[in-house]
Amino acid sequence: SQKIEQNSEALNIQEGKTATLTCNYTNYSPAYLQWYRQDPGRGPVFLLLIRENEKEKRKERLKVTFDTTLKQSLFHITASQPADSATYLCALDQGNTGFQKLVFGTGTRLLVSP
Amino acid sequence: GAGVSQSPSNKVTEKGKDVELRCDPISGHTALYWYRQRLGQGLEFLIYFQGNSAPDKSGLPSDRFSAERTGESVSTLTIQRTQQEDSAVYLCASSLEGLASLQYFGAGTRLSVL
Numbered sequence: 001s002q003k004i005e006q007n008s009e010a011l012n013i014q015e016g017k018t019a020t021l022t023c024n025y026t027n028y029s030p031a032y033l034q035w036y037r038q039d040p041g042r043g044p045v046f047l048l049l050i051r052e053n054e055k056e057k058r059k060e061r062l063k064v065t066f067d068t069t070l071k072q073s074l075f076h077i078t079a080s081q082p083a084d085s086a087t088y089l090c091a092l093d094q095g096n097t098g099f100q101k102l103v104f105g106t107g108t109r110l111l112v113s114p
Numbered sequence: 115g116a117g118v119s120q121s122p123s124n125k126v127t128e129k130g131k132d133v134e135l136r137c138d139p140i141s142g143h144t145a146l147y148w149y150r151q152r153l154g155q156g157l158e159f160l161i162y163f164q165g166n167s168a169p170d171k172s173g174l175p176s177d178r179f180s181a182e183r184t185g186e187s188v189s190t191l192t193i194q195r196t197q198q199e200d201s202a203v204y205l206c207a208s209s210l211e212g213l214a215s216l217q218y219f220g221a222g223t224r225l226s227v228l
Contacts, residue, residue, distance in 0.1 A: 004156075034216065041221070041222075042221055042222075043118070043205050043207070043219030043220050043221050043222050044157070044205075044217075044219050045219070046216040046217065046218070049216060089156065089157070091157075101159060101162060101170065102157075102159070102217065103159070104149075104156040104157040105156050106154070106155055106156040107156060
């Protein structure tokens with residue numbers, strides 16, 4: 001069956017450290033993968049998109065990798081800050097559908113302590 | 115408007131009543147999506163509108179759910195004869211036409227069915 005898995009347990013790290021979140025998928029062949037941030041009571045906010053032919057993408061303190069062999073994406077936040085505390089969702093397209101029907105993971109909650 | 119607007123922000127209803135949720139997408143965005151997010155869960159795709167094409171209703175969970183969109187503007191999601199399992203946050207998103215466009219989300223409508 002098709003699955004997108006993100007660690008359901010919250011990730012607790014100390015301010016200044018690098019946070020690494022994992023997104024694994026099964027039985028999908030996505031053309032691209034997106035990462036979103038969701039704060040309590042708010043809708044998700046787009047952060048980064050990485051295509052299947054890209055190994056790595058960076059934006060400021062954020063870095064995303066995409067390994068289509070391992071069927072995995074890693075999301076890194078360097079020099080983390082308490083303001084980075086939120087739930088992070090990965091989403092991938094179902095491929096060959098002609099439109100962006102995204103499938104979302106359940107998200108991983110990140111808590112950055114001062 | 116500046117972002118995707120959803121109303122109401124909260125809706126409490128009694129089991130068996132009908133509810134109507136509204137979404138105002140970003141001006142100029144041709145694609146519009148509805149998702150459902152149950153507590154602690156990921157986003158569940160419901161329906162997608164793209165321009166004048168027939169909507170993709172493949173995610174609607176039952177015939178009690180329906181949605182309409184007027185041109186490339188407002189959309190309404192209607193749930194008839196609500197059930198307790200319909201309780202969730204209903205999120206709307208819009209995007210520009212084209213592949214790999216990122217989605218902009220509203221804050222959602224929190225529906226509670228008593």
